[in-house]
Amino acid sequence: MNTGTDEDPLPDVSKFEENQEEESVSFQIRPCLANKFKCEKVKEVIREVLNEKLKGKTYDVAAAGQWSEEIAVMIKDRVKELNYTRYKLMVQVVLGEQRGAGVVTATRCLWDADSDSYSSEIFTNDTIFCMAVVYGVFFY
Template identity: 35%
Template sequence: MVDFGNPRMTHMPTYRMEPREHERFYPAKVRNIIENVIKNKLEGQDFDHQKHKQWAEAIVVEIKDQTKQLSIPSYKIIVQCVIGQVLGQGVRVASKCLWDEANDNFASWTYENASLFCTGIVFGIYYE
């Protein structure tokens, strides 16, 4: 289990049913963050059974930190990372969510080289 070491922040209610335009979760911005973090961590790496868990934890923390810097205050940010070995198999990563289509969103990006693959997914769930 990852200990993020952050005290729980409280959010004061604004009584708005949807975010302001500049406070929305924009998938394109988040997708760029996912891509940059995963490339920086895994480019040129070979799959390692001893290190893949540490890589995934580091990627999740870094993506979450950078996404929070986008100033989207009324969103819960959930980050998922899957790292696996490439052995000629097919893999599909899927998620199901119950959400508000008008305000909730997600971004994902997949990296692959000759020995490993990594999929990063970030969910932005609006809450008030």
């Protein structure tokens, strides 16, 4: 509902106000044990998705970009189903051709070691390697 005049229009914030009323206010600064990011459960989700999407496939440079995007979205959606409330989820997928060379990756970030965590899994076959990482960062 806009109550302003043409000279001084006020933005319509009614939808914002409705959403604010629906959300409960919480000043919890740490996740409770039941809602804490569980690395083993997330690792299982990653493993299932990687096997489902890549098992039996041969590396295809034209399809690799789409595969990695589909895998990332699928992992994110399935981890969301675990209902880690107030966690921001980030998914990184690295997919490449298996040629005998090694791959080294590193990640650095600033986070709370008591509540933030990550889980990773690696898939390999004769022609493909794929590494997927899910980061769960508690949102204060």
